Every structure is written in C-alpha cells, then in structure tokens.
Amino acid sequence: xxxxxxxxxxxxxxxxxxxxxxxxxxAIGCGRSEESVAVPRNVKVVGxxxxxxxxxxxxNGVLExxxxxxxxxxxxxxxxxxxxxEGDVVKQGELLAAIDPRDYEVQQRSAEALFKQSKGEYDRxxxxxxxxxxxxxxxxxxxxxxxASKSNFERASNAxxxxxxxxxxxxxxxxRNIQKHETAVPGAIVFTIIDMSELEVVFGVPESMVAxxxxxxxxxxxxxxxxxxxxIKSVAGKSGxxxxxxxxxxxxNPDAKVIRPGMNARIVMEMDHMQQAGVSVPVEAVFxxxxxxxxxxxxxxxxxxxSRSIKVGKILSGGRMEILSGLDGHEKVVSAGVHxxxxxxxxxxxxxxxxxx
Numbered sequence: 001x002x003x004x005x006x007x008x009x010x011x012x013x014x015x016x017x018x019x020x021x022x023x024x025x026x027a028i029g030c031g032r033s034e035e036s037v038a039v040p041r042n043v044k045v046v047g048x049x050x051x052x053x054x055x056x057x058x059x060n061g062v063l064e065x066x067x068x069x070x071x072x073x074x075x076x077x078x079x080x081x082x083x084x085x086e087g088d089v090v091k092q093g094e095l096l097a098a099i100d101p102r103d104y105e106v107q108q109r110s111a112e113a114l115f116k117q118s119k120g121e122y123d124r125x126x127x128x129x130x131x132x133x134x135x136x137x138x139x140x141x142x143x144x145x146x147x148a149s150k151s152n153f154e155r156a157s158n159a160x161x162x163x164x165x166x167x168x169x170x171x172x173x174x175x176r177n178i179q180k181h182e183t184a185v186p187g188a189i190v191f192t193i194i195d196m197s198e199l200e201v202v203f204g205v206p207e208s209m210v211a212x213x214x215x216x217x218x219x220x221x222x223x224x225x226x227x228x229x230x231x232i233k234s235v236a237g238k239s240g241x242x243x244x245x246x247x248x249x250x251x252x253n254p255d256a257k258v259i260r261p262g263m264n265a266r267i268v269m270e271m272d273h274m275q276q277a278g279v280s281v282p283v284e285a286v287f288x289x290x291x292x293x294x295x296x297x298x299x300x301x302x303x304x305x306x307s308r309s310i311k312v313g314k315i316l317s318g319g320r321m322e323i324l325s326g327l328d329g330h331e332k333v334v335s336a337g338v339h340x341x342x343x344x345x346x347x348x349x350x351x352x353x354x355x356x357x
Contacts, residue, residue, distance in 0.1 A: 040348040043305070043341070045298045045332045047351075048279055048323075056316070058268050061203030063223060065261040066250070067169060067195035073099060073184040074162040082180050084191065089256075090167040096191055099184050101163040104156070111149070111156035118142075118149040171195040172256070196256040201230060201265050204244025210235060213247060213269070221251055223265040224258040230267070279329045280320040286312060287338045295327070296334035296341055304344045305334060 077099035084096045122142045129139040175192040178184065201221050205213065219230040230249040239245050249267065253259050285295050293312045296305040310326030327333075332349070334341065341347075 040346045042350055043334045043347045044336045045349045046335045048329050056268055056270055059203045061201045061265050061267050063261050063263045063265055064200045064202055065194040066198045066200055069168050069193050070189045071191040072187050072189050074186055075159050076186055079180050079182050079184055084173050086173050086176050088173045092170045094167045097165045099163045104160040104163055108156040108160045111153040115149040115153040118146040122146045196253055199251050199253050201249040210245040218270040220268045221265050223263050279323040279327050280316055281333055282335045283319050283321045285333045285335045286321055296338055298332045298349050304346050305341055
C-alpha cells in the first residue's frame with residue numbers, strides 16, 4: 001500500500017514538472033512570434049538647412065512716385081487743343097495742349113523786325129566808329145538799342161513757344177484740369193504727370209530695428225501679386241510723430257499697368273545682414289521636455305532614432321526654427337509625430353523625393 005502511494009506521488013510530480021516545462025516553451029514561442037511580427041514605424045525625416053537663412057521681418061508700406069510734375073502754361077490765351085487725357089501714357093517731348101498763338105506770332109514778328117533794324121543800324125555805324133568818324137557815346141547808344149531789341153525778340157519768341165505745352169519726361173497723365181476753349185492762366189496747373197518706371201516704397205520701422213537697416217539690407221516688395229526686388233534708398237535720421245523712422249526703398253516697376261503709385265505693399269526684409277550662415281529645422285521637428293528643446297535624430301546605420309538636446313533661436317520664414325547649437329547641419333531629423341517616439345526605437349525613414357530645405 002505504501003509503495004502504491006509513493007508511485008502516485010511520483011507520477012503527479014512528473015506531470016507537474018512536465019506542465020511547467022510546456023508552459024515555458026509556449027511562453028518563449030509566443031514571445032518570439034510577437035517579436036517576429038513587429039514592424040518598424042514609418043517616420044518622415046528631413047535634412048537640416050545650413051544655407052544661410054536669415055531672420056526676416058515684414059512691414060506695410062505705400063508705393064509713391066519718384067518723379068512728379070505739375071504743368072502749367074506760362075502765357076495766357078484760349079485753349080485750342082487738348083491732346084492728352086487722364087491715364088494716357090505720354091513720351092518725353094510729346095505735345096499735351098496748346099493755346100491760340102496768333103497774338104504771340106504778331107508780337108514775335110514785330111520784335112524780330114525791330115531787332116533786325118537795330119542790328120543793321122549798329123553794323124553800319126560801327127564801321128564809321130572804327131574809322132574814327134563817330135563819337136563813342138553814339139555807338140554805345142546804338143549797341144544798347146541793339147541789345148534791348150534782341151531781348152524783346154527773344155522774349156516774344158519764348159512766349160510764342162510757350163503757347164504749346166510739352167511733356168517734360170515720359171510718364172502717365174495723372175490729372176487733367178483744363179478743357180478746350182477755356183482760357184489758360186499763367187501758373188494754373190493744367191496737367192499732372194508722374195513717372196511710373198521707378199517707384200519708391202515708404203514705410204516706418206521702430207527704433208529697435210532702425211540700426212540694422214543699411215544699404216546692403218536685402219528687401220523684397222510684394223504688390224499687385226508680384227515680388228519685386230528693392231534697394232534701400234534712405235533711412236530717416238529722426239523719428240516721426242508715430243515714433244517710427246521712415247524708410248524709403250527704390251524699385252524698378254516691372255509692369256506699370258499693375259504696379260501703380262498709391263498701392264499698398266508688403267515689405268519683406270532680412271534685417272541681420274551680417275549674420276553667419278546658420279542651421280534650421282522645421283518647427284514641427286522640435287519638442288520640449290522639462291523646459292529643454294530636443295529633436296529626434298535618425299541614425300542611418302542602425303535605423304533608429306535618438307533624442308538630441310538643442311538650443312533654439314528665432315523662428316524663420318517658411319515655418320523653420322533657427323538652431324543655435326546641438327546640430328552641425330549634416331543630420332537628418334524626424335519632422336512629424338515627434339511626441340510618440342522613444343529612445344533607440346527602430347523606424348523606417350521616409351524622405352521627400354525633392355527637398356529644398
């Protein structure tokens with residue numbers, strides 16, 4: 001009886017150990033199965049920019065003409081022709097309007113006749129004076145009469161020419177203030193012409209930025225759907241009533257039909273023109289832990305990611321963040337889903353097919 005009990009106990013112990021062994025084998029097998037089906041996570045990686053991106057600042061300004069002329073007749077008279085309308089493009093020297101020249105033609109002919117008469121008398125008596133047959137005071141009077149008649153003739157000729165009004169430079173007629181058959185008055189503005197080929201952009205900057213603006217500062221003017229390169233023309237030495245310093249940019253007008261004086265414009269300027277070429281990453285690539293900044297750096301050799309502590313600077317144009325330290329510009333960083341990764345996680349990198357970063 002005692003032997004039977006021992007055999008039963010021994011059999012139960014053998015079955016217990018066998019069960020434990022099977023369970024261990026199954027557990028190991030299951031673990032290997034789970035590891036075999038795990039796949040690396042897809043992540044988007046981008047290269048780091050080290051192409052000298054500089055902080056940009058944007059301002060609002062107004063386009064103004066560089067050259068403007070208010071034209072008026074210098075003589076009076078009835079207007080007999082008006083050849084330009086508002087909005088017309090005119091060439092330098094083109095006739096804009098004219099007044100009746102008849103009275104001025106008569107005056108010019110009369111003055112010309114007197115001048116010729118005086119010159120003839122002077123030439124005849126000068127021969128006698130050179131022969132010693134005429135006293136000096138007589139020739140002096142004749143010379144004074146000649147100069148006076150010459151001045152009158154030139155004045156009459158100028159008045160006749162002034163009956164025609166010409167464009168002093170090529171541009172656009174901005175205003176016309178006269179009609180045919182009206183009487184022109186000397187000095188009254190009849191046309192305003194502006195030069196559209198070159199324009200200025202006027203805007204204000206605060207005192208904290210004015211020292212950074214120099215002639216070499218790069219600037220782009222955005223107006224009428226166009227991006228136009230601009231150059232610094234002047235920076236005011238004193239602030240205005242709004243505590244801003246007036247800055248003037250110069251641009252060559254690429255399309256006078258689209259870009260016109262009085263339009264609003266946006267100015268994009270690279271203020272820190274002396275800044276060295278730096279490193280930048282997409283803003284989405286930066287994450288923060290305990291007050292510090294990090295990025296996930298992708299390791300090509302292992303296919304894993306590792307966090308890298310960095311020091312960030314300013315936010316740049318194009319949604320990028322300036323990196324002051326921590327990266328040398330040759331790394332690849334994860335640019336999406338940075339909050340769901342962990343150290344040494346195996347990933348599969350997906351890079352944009354064309355990258356201009």
